[in-house]
Amino acid sequence: MNCFEDLKWRGLIKDVSSPLLEKKLNEESLTFYIGTDPTADSMHIGHFSSFLIASRLAKYGHKPILLVGGATGLIGDPKPSTERQMITKEEVEKNVLGLTKQAKEIFGFEVVNNYDWIKDISIIDFLRDYGKYINVNYMLDKDIIQRRLDSGITFCEFAYTLLQGLDFVHLYKEKGVTLQVAGSDQWGNITTGIEMARKMLDKELYGLTMPLILDANGVKFGKTEGNALWLDKNKTSSYELYQYLINTSDEIVIDYLKKLTFLTKNEIEKIEVEHNQKPELRLAQKKLAEEIITFLHGKSEYEKALMMSEALFSEKINELSSEDILNNFKDMEKIIIKEDLILEDLLVNNKICSSKREARELISGNAISLNNIKITDNNYLVTKDKAIDQKVYLIKKGKKKYYLGIWK
Numbered sequence: 001m002n003c004f005e006d007l008k009w010r011g012l013i014k015d016v017s018s019p020l021l022e023k024k025l026n027e028e029s030l031t032f033y034i035g036t037d038p039t040a041d042s043m044h045i046g047h048f049s050s051f052l053i054a055s056r057l058a059k060y061g062h063k064p065i066l067l068v069g070g071a072t073g074l075i076g077d078p079k080p081s082t083e084r085q086m087i088t089k090e091e092v093e094k095n096v097l098g099l100t101k102q103a104k105e106i107f108g109f110e111v112v113n114n115y116d117w118i119k120d121i122s123i124i125d126f127l128r129d130y131g132k133y134i135n136v137n138y139m140l141d142k143d144i145i146q147r148r149l150d151s152g153i154t155f156c157e158f159a160y161t162l163l164q165g166l167d168f169v170h171l172y173k174e175k176g177v178t179l180q181v182a183g184s185d186q187w188g189n190i191t192t193g194i195e196m197a198r199k200m201l202d203k204e205l206y207g208l209t210m211p212l213i214l215d216a217n218g219v220k221f222g223k224t225e226g227n228a229l230w231l232d233k234n235k236t237s238s239y240e241l242y243q244y245l246i247n248t249s250d251e252i253v254i255d256y257l258k259k260l261t262f263l264t265k266n267e268i269e270k271i272e273v274e275h276n277q278k279p280e281l282r283l284a285q286k287k288l289a290e291e292i293i294t295f296l297h298g299k300s301e302y303e304k305a306l307m308m309s310e311a312l313f314s315e316k317i318n319e320l321s322s323e324d325i326l327n328n329f330k331d332m333e334k335i336i337i338k339e340d341l342i343l344e345d346l347l348v349n350n351k352i353c354s355s356k357r358e359a360r361e362l363i364s365g366n367a368i369s370l371n372n373i374k375i376t377d378n379n380y381l382v383t384k385d386k387a388i389d390q391k392v393y394l395i396k397k398g399k400k401k402y403y404l405g406i407w408k
Contacts, residue, residue, distance in 0.1 A: 001265065002026045003060040007210075009265060010258040012053060014184045017194055017207040021179070024206070025060070032057065032179035033171055035067030035114075035164075037077060039087065041098030042232035048292075049213045049259045050183050054107060056262075057181070065175060066103045070096045070115030072164060077189070078157040080147050102231060106296060114167050117174075130166050131159075133199040134192060142188035161192045168193025172205060184209040213259065214252075231296055238293050239328035242305035245289035246282060250275070253284040261291040312394075312402075317372045322389035325404070329394075334404045337393065343368070343380040346405075352397055362397065369396040 004022045007013050016022070024030060034054055036047055043051065054064035073092045076084035087095075100111050121129075139145060139161060145153060168190070171177035180190050190207035197205045229244055230236040248256060253275070257268050275284040293302040308328050311317045317325075335350040344359045346352075347368070353359040362368050363378050370382070371394050384390050384407050393405030 003057065003062075006060075006265075007053070007056065011255060012049075012056075012210045012259060013208065014211045015187050015207070015209040017191065018204070021206045021208060024179075025057075025062070029061045029063065030057075030179045030206075031063040031065065031176045032181055033065040033067050033112075033168075033175075033177050034181045035069055035072075035167070036099065037069040037073040038092050038095030038099050039073065039076075040228075040230075041095045042102060042230045042235050043099065044228040044230050044236075045260075046183075046213055046228070048231060048296075050181070050210060051103070051107060052260065053181050053210060054109060058109070062179075064107075064109045065171065065177060066107065066109050066111045067167065067171075068096050068099045068103070068111060068113050069167075070113040071118035072114060072160065072167075074115075075156055075160050075163065077160055077186075078144050078148060078153060080144060082151065083154060083157060098232075106231065112171070112175075114163075114170075117170050118163065118166065126162075126166075130162055130169075130196065130200075133196050134162060134165065138195065139192075142192075144185070144188055161189045162196075164189040165192035165196040168205060169197050169200060172197060172201070172203065177205075179206045179208065181208050181210075183212050185212060210259075213256075233297050233301065237328045237330070238297050238301040238305035239308040241293055241296075242289045242302075242309055245292060246285045246309070248285050248288060250279055250284075253288060256288055257284060257291075261288065262295075263287070263291060311372075313372075317394055318388060320388065322387075322391040325388065325392050325394065326406075329402075329404055332402050332404045334406055335395075337382065337384075337387075337405050337407050340381055340383045342378075343370075343375055343382055344378050346382050347397075350403075352395065352403060367398050370394070372396065 001009060003025045034050060036043065051066070054066065058064050070092060073095070074086070074089065076086060078084065096113060096115070100113070103109070103111050139158065140149075142161060145158065148157075168177070168180055180193060182190060187207070187209050190209065194205050194207055197203045229241060254268065254272050257263060257271065263271070271284050271287055289305070290302055293305055308320065308324065311320055335352070337346070341349070343363065344356055347359040347362075348356055353362060360378050363376060366374050366376060368375050370386075371388060382393070387393050387405070387407050391407050393407070395403040395405050397403070
């Protein structure tokens with residue numbers, strides 16, 4: 001497949017600004033950019049598919065530039081329902097540094113910051129040199145602005161689209177950028193840049209958007225939505241990422257393989273056939289986890305996440321260090337153990353069980369495990385020397401409920 005066919009087969013094309021773009025992607029070498037505002041110091045999985053397009057296009061000979069919006073991040077792209085909460089300049093600066101470092105490490109492309117060229121533009125120059133080229137009626141027709149008219153939109157957010165249009169014009173003049181790529185929610189901002197270049201420079205620029213990556217509930221990934229899977233392994237560990245991906249529903253896993261990996265069409269179609277024959281083996285989910293974690297964090301991190309996952313459901317938990325357990329199971333509910341205790345008392349005192357009767361029933365019914373070893377003795381003594389590194393107990397109640405017992 002050529003470049004455009006590959007993107008289309010993967011479901012990565014939603015809008016294109018011109019029918020000429022297909023020919024250009026297949027036959028020319030374009031310099032393009034994709035951007036993100038620094039609302040956090042790490043990208044999340046919602047950014048990943050969009051930024052992965054940069055790598056895909058680079059494989060076809062195009063030149064990517066990644067933009068971190070140090071200026072636009074101070075304003076905030078309008079949200080569909082309410083005004084975005086502003087973050088401090090200090091936080092924006094910290095986030096810019098984090099995103100720039102991450103983008104270079106993961107994707108390896110040139111990174112620019114729009115604060116570098118917007119900071120010196122006066123309000124008079126902004127209105128004269130850019131604002132005069134975009135009609136207010138044109139801005140009011142933007143979908144995101146239309147949706148905010150009833151509830152109200154500030155001039156600050158209203159003007160955001162002009163800043164992104166300014167970026168496109170600046171990058172064309174300074175870097176030869178002729179294409180902007182983004183998620184579908186940025187279509188209005190992309191077309192503002194195209195309109196600005198047409199009126200200011202008599203030059204046609206191009207835009208391409210892809211559908212947003214949605215979770216199993218049809219919600220886009222993000223900090224605001226509360227379902228962010230961070231690309232920074234210190235914010236979302238490789239194990240946590242593995243657990244999310246391995247539990248991807250059968251209905252969307254093949255779509256994820258197309259959009260979030262570099263596996264070929266033949267490879268994905270083969271996986272789909274094998275997965276459909278034995279869905280209980282979760283072959284597609286396992287491959288998805290392997291490809292994404294290896295790309296982001298390397299083979300060793302994937303193997304570590306796999307080992308952690310297997311250890312959680314086997315008696316190999318004692319082969320892990322307390323540091324591994326605390327770092328990778330950090331979202332697990334924690335209890336503090338301060339002294340030697342009879343297991344029954346430990347369960348009741350920490351509200352793992354509501355009563356001694358329930359505790360005894362669960363223990364005698366093989367429903368309580370310590371470090372994945374079934375405990376059937378009500379009088380079992382929980383001591384520090386039995387903990388992993390004399391620090392940690394993994395306590396399992398029933399089939400799925402886990403607690404981290406931390407010795408203090």
